Amino acid sequence: MSSQEISKIFVIGATGAQGLPVVGALVADRKYSVRALSRDATSRRAKALLALGNVSILEGSFADEAVLREGFRGCDGAFINIDGFNTGEKTEIYWAIRCYEIAIEEGIRFFVYGNLDYALKKAGYDSRFRAGHYDGKGRIGEWILSQNLANRDRMGAAVFTTGPYMEMAISAMTPMTPSVEDGILTWRVPLGDGAVPHVALEDCGYYARWVPCNTPSACASIVCCVDRLKSQSKADLTDNTCSIAAVRRF
Numbered sequence: 001m002s003s004q005e006i007s008k009i010f011v012i013g014a015t016g017a018q019g020l021p022v023v024g025a026l027v028a029d030r031k032y033s034v035r036a037l038s039r040d041a042t043s044r045r046a047k048a049l050l051a052l053g054n055v056s057i058l059e060g061s062f063a064d065e066a067v068l069r070e071g072f073r074g075c076d077g078a079f080i081n082i083d084g085f086n087t088g089e090k091t092e093i094y095w096a097i098r099c100y101e102i103a104i105e106e107g108i109r110f111f112v113y114g115n116l117d118y119a120l121k122k123a124g125y126d127s128r129f130r131a132g133h134y135d136g137k138g139r140i141g142e143w144i145l146s147q148n149l150a151n152r153d154r155m156g157a158a159v160f161t162t163g164p165y166m167e168m169a170i171s172a173m174t175p176m177t178p179s180v181e182d183g184i185l186t187w188r189v190p191l192g193d194g195a196v197p198h199v200a201l202e203d204c205g206y207y208a209r210w211v212p213c214n215t216p217s218a219c220a221s222i223v224c225c226v227d228r229l230k231s232q233s234k235a236d237l238t239d240n241t242c243s244i245a246a247v248r249r250f
């Protein structure tokens with residue numbers, strides 16, 4: 001897929017933590033323009049996107065076929081991050097499939113799907129490790145890659161797999177927010193000796209921009225990961241600047 005073929009990109013999730021750096025990177029040099037979906041065109045984040053230039057806001061929900069059709073129509077690229085926390089696993093799967101189908105119907109040339117690992121499958125189908133917001137995306141990521149073998153002449157597709165945002169380890173009110181316990185900066189993480197691939201939000205922007213220009217095949221899987229962080233690593237990172245770091249596992 002040549003980047004010359006893509007000029008206008010429909011983005012779902014544009015006002016989100018991941019979408020903001022993605023849209024910022026896409027319009028940074030005015031090579032692309034973005035049509036960003038938001039349920040509230042007057043929100044602070046929607047206004048921040050508009051202020052970047054080369055961005056328009058389409059108001060509506062991704063759970064609405066007419067809105068999806070309007071969003072894809074007239075665009076040639078798409079970056080789709082369906083908020084599974086908002087929809088729940090079953091609904092996310094349905095609307096992700098409809099996004100892919102309507103994108104083809106409306107003539108999108110390159111479709112990027114914001115994905116997460118298919119955790120259940122990677123855990124050997126052991127339901128103790130089921131995570132709805134991971135599996136809802138991971139199943140569709142695999143479905144898109146196989147579907148697109150048949151559709152590759154009409155639309156290129158890339159599955160963009162990330163993991164927890166590294167920024168959450170130093171942000172308030174996230175599952176990874178540390179606390180000070182007995183004078184010790186403490187992350188309580190259910191990792192044991194395992195490791196989780198994390199992503200930096202800024203990198204999402206870089207790769208969302210990179211993928212349509214550089215993907216050699218019409219059916220690609222891109223994995224974006226800063227590092228496979230073990231719980232001790234968070235303490236190690238902090239230890240450079242702070243002597244009160246520790247991680248407690250459970």
Ligand SMILES: NC(=O)c1ccc[n+]([C@@H]2O[C@H](COP(=O)([O-])OP(=O)(O)OC[C@H]3O[C@@H](n4cnc5c(N)ncnc54)[C@H](OP(=O)(O)O)[C@@H]3O)[C@@H](O)[C@H]2O)c1
Nearest residue numbers: 013014015016017018038039061062083084086163164165
């Ligand atoms: N947290 C993590 O570490 C992480 C890492 C990788 C992937 N993810 C996945 O990313 C997704 C969430 O994106 P985010 O992290 O950017 O979250 P976020 O900051 O909460 O943003 C949610 C985004 O989804 C949009 N949205 C929600 N419901 C919508 C609807 N019905 N119609 C249209 N837009 C809707 C919101 O737009 P408006 O509010 O403007 O309508 C906003 O742009 C989830 O599926 C999550 O599993 C999360």
